[in-house]
Amino acid sequence: MDGPAAVQVQDAFRLIYAEAFAEPPHEETADDVAAAFRLFPVQAGRPGFRAVLARDAQGKPIGMAYGHPVPPDTTWWDELTRPVPDAMRREDGRCTFGLMELAVRRPWRRQGVARRLHDMLLDGIAAERVLLNVHPASRAAPAAYRTWGYHKIGEARRDEAAPLRDVMLLDLLT
Template identity: 50%
Template sequence: MGAEDGVTVTVRLLHGKQTAELEPQLKEVFAEAFAEPPYGEGPADVERAFRRFRSQVRRRGFRAAVAFDGDTVVGMAYGYPLSASTGWWNTLTDPVPDHLRREDGKRTFGLFELAVRPGWRRQGVATRMHRTLVEGLDNARVMLNSRSQATAAQASYRAWGYRRVGSAIPWEGAARHDVMVLDLV
């Protein structure tokens, strides 16, 4: 099922509590989207991601763009501003200039997840969610991590204006990810 069935996908901007209420459906999106190569993530990975999610939705400035096909959640993008003491930059495997690493709690919006169920891809859903998520942000930039082997995602990020600034291993046992930044101002 998808747009070709005459159902229009809508994207809604949500805040923490609203997003937390959708956790079961968001877990389904995550499980479907990241089961495929190059991710190959399984049930333990989904649980790990959603342990983080439960604290992320309570962070100051958290927001999500969630795509619905009727009542079914078909995509998600969410994040929040990085704190002045964020450890995100400490996961880098490449040195970057200090000015790039500087955070003040407002400078950078961290985009932690962006996923679309396979049946709804190539219909502009990810682009619409990203646009909805970043529109109106007061942050100077958006940062995300992406697997370099995720060629479709990488192509979208570049088309949206992101540039690679280094690579990181974002958590113990994770694959190497490209760190990408989109300047908003």
Template identity: 60%
Template sequence: MTRQETIGVELLDGPAAARSEPAFRLVYAEVFAGEPYEETPESIAAAFRRFRSQVRKSTFRSALARTTDGEPVGIAYGYPLSPTTGWWDHLITPVPADFRREDGQRTFGLMEFAVRASWRRLGVGRRLHEAILGGGDEERVLLNALPDAEAAQSAYRSWGYRKVGEARPWEGAALHDVLLLDLR
């Protein structure tokens, strides 16, 4: 059995993801503590306060990749953007109103996506991406990515994402690329 064959990807709703928070936290903390993210224990704790709120959304979807032994190796989660989303408000250069129109079904916001370094380049990221998007019928996917996150940027480009702008997603945040994938 190859390393890739020892990995399963499970689609989880909010309550199931909440029960699996330790696995999500392990992957998140390992990936985002490193360069170029350099998240602190405080910012990781803040991310999981948001996670606990996000998993309560009825439209929340997540995917968790684990080895057959149960070791978490990758995560993805998000939900469709509501008509009142502030996501588009953070763009440095505004986009046209029709482009930013949301109705709760048009755009899936991919909030977090990570694969542990020792499990990259095995197709785990692609499988997570396909699993989380396979659970919905949105027209497009939106995400923020640091320009210096070369592995992530390369994967997103290979999957068809295109840059539609730049944003500072929260006060004090580094400049992020805003990437969009058309699904139709």
């Protein structure tokens, strides 16, 4: 779905996010979830935003993924603790797709839902690569991303108070 459609069902995205990221190692609180979803309409308004929402047979939300192309004026690369080559930092609004969130509620994990969400989200994008951040203490997510072709390119944090995250990249041209 596009941004306006995602905003219409943002309660479903919020439910999945709140449940998935309340668990260790994230341990996000209700305040963290509220802060994240104050930004959701802004993210959904970015050019090229796309989202996928999975529901069970009864229509209950079970998983979600969303992201958007990284804009030329991004600060994402500036958050890396060690610089990467200038060629990697190059952004034109089409080169890199930023995978913002991918989560599946516990009862539906280990059933291929995350992989299907990931593949549906990226289906048909024109980007050369996909960039994401993942909590370094998480075990399942980075392992899944590695099996899907991602590799770690560094570590990043939004600001000095923010937790360190692993930055992973998937090259779509190979």
